[in-house]
Amino acid sequence: MQRIALHTRLKAGCEEEYDREHAVIPAELEAEMRALGVHCWRIWRDGRELFHYVEVEDYAILQAKLRDSPANQAWQARMNRFLDGDFDPGNGGLHQVWEM
Template sequence: MKVALHSVLREGREEDYDREHAAVPDDLLAALRRAGIRDWTIWRSGRHLFHLVDVEGEAAGGFAAALDVLAADPADRAWQEHMAAFVDRFEPGEDGRTNALPEVWNLRGQLSGPDEEHS
């Protein structure tokens, strides 16, 4: 299932953030895989970052479980500590825990009808 997130960079850290994400550490990639994250794409508009995370499991529930796995992983803890110098905050989502944004519309879902899964 896919989950969208919105975060905001600290003033003046845009280029630094981009540079840090040119290639993330291999141990972080392994941690993301262990957590069930299949893909994570980030787009930037000025200081605003938009993330699309493809995770095993159902929507925010699967993402919440992935976050629990990552929270216990030393590679992710080190990465989050490092990235705190660049990221000001994640905007809150509807569930108050994962910061996942609510889905408003999905083309595939509309075209396939209400009985078919879409992601």
């Protein structure tokens, strides 16, 4: 299993609306992500900064399969309107520097 950390940033003033919109994801998308090996996906927000933690069997396979998913495309269109810049899920995530 892989553990991936991601970082995204919200547009100014979108924090509260993002929290409300992202409180529940569509059941179809959640089922699809679980079927593709996602065990956990957590998001923390510090102001406009979003930090994602993902536990998944294979992140590259997950991203390849979700790219053509109608449920994921609809969700990304809905969420990307809040983001400052493009979310690049294929970048492999944040570089881990240290662990205890």
